[in-house]
Amino acid sequence: MARDKVIEARKVKYRYPDGTVGIEKVDLELCRGEKVAIIGPNGSGKSTLLELLGGLIEPTEGYVKFFANESIDHYEIRRRVGVLLQNSDDVLFNPTVREDLEFGPAQLQIPKEEFDKTLEDISQLLDLKSYLNKPPFRLSEGQKQRAAFGSVLALKPEVLLLDEPFSSVDIETKQSMIKHLNGLNEEGVTIVVTAHDLTTVPLIADRVYLLNKSVMAEGSTRDILTDLELLKNNSLDIPPLVELGIRLGINSVPLTVDEAVERLRKEFDKS
Amino acid sequence: MHIPDGFMDLWICAVMYIISAVVIVYSARKLKGKLEGPQVPLIGMVAAGIFAAQMLNWPIPGGTSAHFVGGAIAGILLGPYAGCLSMVSVLTIQCLVFGDGGITALGANIFSMAIVDVFVGYWIFTALRQRNLDVSLFLAGWIGIWLGATATGVVLGVSSVFAYGFVTTVSVMGIWHGALGIIEGIISMLAIKFVLDRQPDLIPVPKEVVA
Amino acid sequence: MVELAGTIKVISKLLRDFLIAEEYAYKAGFLQGVDQRIKLIGIFLLIVLAVSTQNIFFLLFLFLFSLAMVLLSNVSLKIYLPRFGFIPTFAFIIVLPWIFLMPGQPVLSLVGLNATMPGIMYVITFTLRVTACVSCISLLLFTTRVSDLLHTLRSLKIPDPLVDMFGLVYRYLFSFLSELHRMLLGRECRIVSEQKLLKKWNDGGKVVGNFLSRTFSRGENVYKAMKARGYDGTFRTYPQDYKIGAKSVVFIVLVGVMVGIWLVTRL
Ligand SMILES: Nc1ncnc2c1ncn2[C@@H]1O[C@H](COP(=O)(O)OP(=O)(O)O)[C@@H](O)[C@H]1O
Numbered sequence: 028m029a030r031d032k033v034i035e036a037r038k039v040k041y042r043y044p045d046g047t048v049g050i051e052k053v054d055l056e057l058c059r060g061e062k063v064a065i066i067g068p069n070g071s072g073k074s075t076l077l078e079l080l081g082g083l084i085e086p087t088e089g090y091v092k093f094f095a096n097e098s099i100d101h102y103e104i105r106r107r108v109g110v111l112l113q114n115s116d117d118v119l120f121n122p123t124v125r126e127d128l129e130f131g132p133a134q135l136q137i138p139k140e141e142f143d144k145t146l147e148d149i150s151q152l153l154d155l156k157s158y159l160n161k162p163p164f165r166l167s168e169g170q171k172q173r174a175a176f177g178s179v180l181a182l183k184p185e186v187l188l189l190d191e192p193f194s195s196v197d198i199e200t201k202q203s204m205i206k207h208l209n210g211l212n213e214e215g216v217t218i219v220v221t222a223h224d225l226t227t228v229p230l231i232a233d234r235v236y237l238l239n240k241s242v243m244a245e246g247s248t249r250d251i252l253t254d255l256e257l258l259k260n261n262s263l264d265i266p267p268l269v270e271l272g273i274r275l276g277i278n279s280v281p282l283t284v285d286e287a288v289e290r291l292r293k294e295f296d297k298s
Numbered sequence: 299m300h301i302p303d304g305f306m307d308l309w310i311c312a313v314m315y316i317i318s319a320v321v322i323v324y325s326a327r328k329l330k331g332k333l334e335g336p337q338v339p340l341i342g343m344v345a346a347g348i349f350a351a352q353m354l355n356w357p358i359p360g361g362t363s364a365h366f367v368g369g370a371i372a373g374i375l376l377g378p379y380a381g382c383l384s385m386v387s388v389l390t391i392q393c394l395v396f397g398d399g400g401i402t403a404l405g406a407n408i409f410s411m412a413i414v415d416v417f418v419g420y421w422i423f424t425a426l427r428q429r430n431l432d433v434s435l436f437l438a439g440w441i442g443i444w445l446g447a448t449a450t451g452v453v454l455g456v457s458s459v460f461a462y463g464f465v466t467t468v469s470v471m472g473i474w475h476g477a478l479g480i481i482e483g484i485i486s487m488l489a490i491k492f493v494l495d496r497q498p499d500l501i502p503v504p505k506e507v508v509a
Numbered sequence: 510m511v512e513l514a515g516t517i518k519v520i521s522k523l524l525r526d527f528l529i530a531e532e533y534a535y536k537a538g539f540l541q542g543v544d545q546r547i548k549l550i551g552i553f554l555l556i557v558l559a560v561s562t563q564n565i566f567f568l569l570f571l572f573l574f575s576l577a578m579v580l581l582s583n584v585s586l587k588i589y590l591p592r593f594g595f596i597p598t599f600a601f602i603i604v605l606p607w608i609f610l611m612p613g614q615p616v617l618s619l620v621g622l623n624a625t626m627p628g629i630m631y632v633i634t635f636t637l638r639v640t641a642c643v644s645c646i647s648l649l650l651f652t653t654r655v656s657d658l659l660h661t662l663r664s665l666k667i668p669d670p671l672v673d674m675f676g677l678v679y680r681y682l683f684s685f686l687s688e689l690h691r692m693l694l695g696r697e698c699r700i701v702s703e704q705k706l707l708k709k710w711n712d713g714g715k716v717v718g719n720f721l722s723r724t725f726s727r728g729e730n731v732y733k734a735m736k737a738r739g740y741d742g743t744f745r746t747y748p749q750d751y752k753i754g755a756k757s758v759v760f761i762v763l764v765g766v767m768v769g770i771w772l773v774t775r776l
């Protein structure tokens with residue numbers, strides 16, 4: 028089961044109707060239960076790629092294959108792959124938060140009783156209870172992002188594709204989202220996030236694709252995030268912790284605060 | 299141009315409902331397929347834009363009120379059938395969600411704004427676009443609303459609950475919208491050209507123009 | 510950029526009106542508990558009655574009946590009445606000249622014009638009829654969620670393409686208005702509104718162009734977001750409980766009583 032492919036992209040190119048090339052020559056493979064980040068600067072094609080992987084747009088060249096199945100139908104993709112678009116205002120197009128959470132399950136004809144239970148769980152988890160009957164545009168950015176996240180979770184997908192999910196949320200929301208995503212991953216959900224700010228990447232991904240119109244590098248989170256040359260060449264900011272670790276000359280550079288604390292403790296104890 | 303409830307005799311309400319229902323069912327058949335693909339956002343945005351523009355309205359003496367209608371824009375950008383249904387949706391939402399335009403008068407309001415304005419606008423545009431795109435767009439907007447308003451004048455005129463006679467209502471609606479329709483024509487032209495700039499492939503330009 | 514503050518007000522009011530049913534539809538109240546189809550048909554019937562009568566007492570009674578419904582549905586009259594004040598006022602002004610134009614016994618002379626009794630009665634009846642109708646239809650606006658309305662329309666056998674179009678236009682309208690609202694509150698717009706007239710027009714044009722471009726790409730993204738959650742050309746909603754409860758029965762009886770009164774006034 029370990030190498031069970033869920034989504035596979037081969038030689039994918041996408042050109043927008045106005046002629047702009049979103050991405051080209053992209054090969055990507057996603058296995059069940061993985062946590063993957065797609066990183067790249069603004070305009071590098073992250074959103075385009077995610078929409079292709081989610082089956083929302085069709086490649087101009089190449090192909091995207093879902094669940095190793097050539098002839099999978101649209102309904103099944105939608106049941107199994109959840110996509111959260113970058114901008115929560117686009118995701119929340121219903122007059123109330125409740126209707127936004129309801130939209131997907133109703134479209135996919137998930138039984139009402141099942142949805143009622145999901146709604147209860149999600150609104151509890153994401154702290155949306157008191158906003159359910161509010162129009163989304165009256166919510167704060169963080170609340171909107173949570174509602175948008177909830178609207179995708181309501182479908183209980185096996186594969187979750189999230190486009191810069193942490194870019195406009197407050198710290199608490201970010202932490203609870205990360206915790207929840209990791210929890211889902213342990214239950215077997217495959218997770219893909221895009222990011223141009225690399226600080227959260229180690230918390231949510233084991234493997235990274237560096238995108239800049241096409242895939243510039245692929246590897247473990249550690250290998251990619253500590254390759255300063257590579258990051259600099261692709262106009263990505265080096266995460267402060269990595270820089271700190273490298274400048275201090277710590278071997279096995281820390282990627283997360285927890286790691287950093289542990290390593291630094293060791294160094295302190297030595298000296 | 300939205301007739302409220304209580305302005306028209308019941309029998310004429312019924313007649314207008316029947317006529318509109320026939321055209322709606324015909325358009326729905328013609329539209330076939332589902333609402334999918336790149337046309338979806340366009341339909342949504344055009345309808346929403348028309349809706350918002352319609353909300354700015356002012357009363358005119360002797361008739362009802364005048365405002366931007368936009369049926370021709372819908373007909374030209376979305377094609378007459380989708381254009382008609384999207385205008386029907388706009389009018390129904392205005393009636394049932396905003397209380398703008400009566401529920402017994404809905405048939406008549408649909409007839410003037412979602413049928414006459416849309417189809418006339420579309421036909422004028424297809425007939426003239428090869429001569430001059432701008433002029434065809436302008437005339438489509440202008441004449442579409444003019445005839446639509448005249449239709450409103452007719453139904454009000456034949457209604458006995460509305461004491462003004464046929465000649466008064468038709469000439470008031472006709473004259474006012476004949477004049478105000480010029481603005482409608484200009485706005486229609488600018489709006490459609492803006493959309494065409496963004497999506498040039500939307501309305502295939504006939505070969506003759508290139509030659 | 511006619512008048513920024515004014516425009517923001519208009520848009521905010523639109524958005525508010527838009528969502529008013531969503532606010533009240535969740536409150537417990539009489540009409541909220543009536544089966545949607547019965548409510549729609551009942552209200553339609555009441556308006557038909559109003560349109561086909563000349564009886565001033567019936568019209569007055571119907572108007573009072575609608576206000577009673579408002580109170581029973583936990584909607585405040587203070588919010589309810591101003592919502593439709595414009596249409597009756599407008600109707601009144603339009604037919605006002607008929608006080609003098611209607612042939613009949615002069616009862617009162619004003620600057621050489623004779624007001625007649627039939628004329629006065631006509632103006633009162635007409636205005637009252639319009640008022641009663643608008644008041645009845647507002648009952649629907651205040652107590653019915655649009656998503657339920659979609660379901661009702663479908664179950665009344667309105668053709669699917671039309672109901673789907675309705676759902677689509679409704680959702681886009683919502684996105685469009687909130688985008689507009691956001692833009693008007695934004696910095697870009699404020700700066701323009703503070704400038705000199707000529708520059709204002711110039712930059713105002715740019716702002717409008719920007720707005721249209723932005724709403725277009727938002728429109729495309731909204732479509733992707735709908736698609737991502739299973740939209741395939743048809744809007745589905747969870748079915749309402751079609752149990753016809755006590756409230757529905759009471760409503761049917763009340764409408765029946767109104768029909769009875771209407772018949773009596775026709776004798
Ligand atoms: N709707 C669109 N039409 C035309 N070009 C677009 C559109 N969306 C994105 N692009 C272009 O495609 C490229 C990739 O964009 P995107 O996928 O949004 O990048 P990222 O998400 O990494 O910032 C950019 O050059 C962008 O300008």
Ligand SMILES: [Mg+2]
Nearest residue numbers: 073074075113
């Ligand atoms: Mg992006």
